Amino acid sequence: MMVHIFMLVVVLGTGEFRKELPNPMYFYNINECLYFAKKIPLQYGNYSYSSRIDPKDRITAYCKPVYTKEFEGIY
Numbered sequence: 001m002m003v004h005i006f007m008l009v010v011v012l013g014t015g016e017f018r019k020e021l022p023n024p025m026y027f028y029n030i031n032e033c034l035y036f037a038k039k040i041p042l043q044y045g046n047y048s049y050s051s052r053i054d055p056k057d058r059i060t061a062y063c064k065p066v067y068t069k070e071f072e073g074i075y
Contacts, residue, residue: 005074006033006063010040017056026066026074033063 008025011018027033040061 002067002069003028003071004065004067006030007066008033008036009062009064011060012058013056014058015055026068027063028074030063032075037061037063 006027006029008027010021010024012021013019025033025036038061041059
């Protein structure tokens with residue numbers, strides 16, 4: 001049986017420094033995924049002063065819907 005889940009994608013850096021971090025997290029509930037997507041970038045500083053943050057240290061996180069039949073490791 002296939003189900004829709006939400007994958008937390010974390011991207012470190014911008015421009016030429018941009019790389020997606022391996023080992024994404026998976027959630028059944030979009031609200032749980034969005035909680036972590038909101039909190040992860042906060043640990044790296046205040047983006048209202050983004051000119052002071054090195055582009056390779058900037059971080060973005062978002063939830064992406066995916067379709068899977070794997071059920072291990074889903075929160």
